[in-house]
Amino acid sequence: MIADFGFGVLVVSFLVTLYSVFAAIYGEVKKSAAMVESARRAMLLTWPLLTLTAGTLIYLLVNNHYEVQFVYEVTSRSMPTYLKVTAWWGGQAGSLLFWSWLMSAFASLVTLRNWDRDREFLPWVIVVACVTMAFFIGMNVFFENPFAQLYQTFDGINPFTFQPADSILFTPQDGRGLNPLLRHPGMVIHPPMLYLGFVSFVIPYAFAMAALITGRTDDRWIRITRRWTLWAWLFLTFGLVLGGRWAYDVLGWGGYWGWDPVEIAAFMPWLTGTAFLHSVMIQEKRGMMKHWNMLLIILTYDLVIFGTFLTRSGVLSSVHAFAQSAIGPLFFGFIGITLITSVALIIYRWAALKSETEMTSMLSREALFLLNNLLFMSILVVCFWGVIYPLISELFTGEKVTVGPPFYERATGPLWAALLFLMGIAPLSAWGHSTVKTLGRALWKPVVVAIAITIAIYVYFTNNIYALIGFFLVALVLLVTIYEYWRGAYARQRSQGENIFVAFWNLTGRNRRRYGGYIIHLSIMLMAIGILGIELFQKETQGTVTAGDSIDIAGYTVTYREVASWDDTPKGVNYTRAVVDVYQNGIYLGELHPRKDFYFDSQQNMTIPGNRSTMKDDLYVLLVDWQPISADGATLKIYVNPLVNWLWMGSLLFIIGITIAAWPDKDPEHVTVRADRQLKQTSAAD
Amino acid sequence: MKINKFVIGGMLILGAVVFLIWSATASTSEYFLTIDELNAKGSSIVDKNLRVSGAVIGDTIQYDAESLTLTFEVAHVSGDNAQLETEGGLAEALHQAVLDPSRSRMTVVYVGPMPDLLRHEAQAIVTGHIDAEGIFHADELLLKCPTKYEEAVPEQAG
16 A cells, blocks of 8 residues: 555656656747746656655665565565665665655756756756656656565466456565675665766756757856766765775775776766866866867766666676666667767757867867876776677677776776876966976976985885886875965965965865865875775785684784674674784784674675774784684684775865865855956966 | 877877777686586687686585685576576576586686675686686686575565
């Protein structure tokens, strides 16, 4: 009954999105402002409707309504309430609904903005947002109904949306339960963050399409959506990092990123999105690259849809792809149609999107931005190639040939290095015109210092050539960025008579995008230090030990003390926990508790590492096996992951940086106009 | 002239990327095979980079904690999605594969911690090489348990 209600509201929201699409087009064609307004209100209605639908689903999840197939699949009685709520996005049907719900929230937000200056965009933004929403809600309505209930018929027990004839409702005693691997705080917020990132990229795309359709192809659409894009980027980045952190904490292989096809699927829109963020600046400042920006946002949008599909479809073998269904062709159809339509629109408006200025200097800021874009696109091509290579090879040679992590590491490594180098020199180059001489003058000091640092690293730490190149680039970017920051603050201190800290604060506040961007660059460097550390210097060892025995690794001594095993019946888990003492160069540091949990409902083990984390390295201890009878012996696997904490610290700083860059101004319209005027005056000096 | 230098620069980058992809593909690609395909190839693929998928037979799982050596057998499953669908989906296909004694089987050896997902009827995707005796030495072990995530309801679920 409650499930039928939920499905009913879902169908109503589907119809409302369709109405919104038609009303917007009709209103635009017939020049009826009332119709467009009606479409806008309909779109506003989708959020309350989908909230009601989602609320119904959560009610069913929390109250153990196992006659509903989805509830049966993702929850069980032993799960705590918060996990039952988050099981909403633990399966395919629920996560599609979750996608639609987020999308409706963003669509509602965007309708509430002040449209006075952009009336002509409104109907087309509604059309794009509602077509996207209708597609996802339609998936739920027609193919993946989260409210389908189990009915017993002569053919057995099967899920149905409507009760079939001669059947009785079937209510299992308990559900199957969420996969224990997904019962982790990181996994509870990782999908929402990723989805938030995915969904918020739809808004810039909608405005881009509106700009193409209406022919208002100046940079207005970019200015409107700048902050949307930044927030989208924040969520997507945060989602990716959380996924990495989850893998590090839960999967028990001492790593955080495995170049798994599903990870790549979430990573690809991040690459195009990052390229887009950079290249819109060229359009704003120089009126160039308009076709390119359109193309990037279109690609990002379709990669978002592709990513949603891959993470939830099971076409590729991976830890993540936990579902199979018949929705694949529909997704590909939708991607194909939107891609072709959008590209056709670019071609239609080709002449209007012509650049206002020409690129002249190879070392100008815009040329370096272009290069940055090309590098991001190259990484995208590598990723895409890796994902589709098995299909291509099968098509041409009849044999399925795949590529794994070594492929991605080898092919993208030099591209990442080139990107780091660009990050070092681009902030020093000027818009319009820059020569080797001007750039060299700005660059030589940081280069000399970076070389000195690299030599110090060579003498005291390592002679690994990749590490040295990496650390040189990191040092260069850090120096250049900090120098730029300091120079701005120093100038401000001189001219305004401010204390240096106040000057820093005000400098960032007055030019949030630029200095937020620098903070992001700094954070990427911290992350790079962490990645270099764990990728190039990870050490591992293993051993079977009895009480009192020790294993030595990289200056640490890990002494095994005991292991204990007990049941937590209400939670349906058996815990086995080892206690080890950790010493470093003879000094006692403390205990670690590597664990192995066994979940009865899903008959699955989960290995929880005992991890001691410092800025220098992580000591990551896994309990592999133990002797259950005497309980005095155990097998441990130990990793030492140097510098990996910098990766997590860097991602926190990254979030701070984006927040600064995306923070709303008091009066955005006003400030933008003023900034324009200032820019015209100072563009030569910048 | 102005256009030219950008075109040349672009070509250089394009060339570099193509080279990177080509060389990385050439040196790291792995044949993705089913066990039947592997057997058909005989000794020609000994010591090549391989990736093989199969259904884990639970009774054969042996783990030596001293040396962290894991040994198990996998049974042939089709690599073709359409074929899997006709067999009733991946979960059902894996189930049939381990029940059917006529399916070809392969022994896998892996050194490392016992993976949490390794169990009867899981799909194992192993990366490594095969020796002359037909033993597969896995460097990497990927496991997928369709039964655990989403599956059709069993006959007597309650």
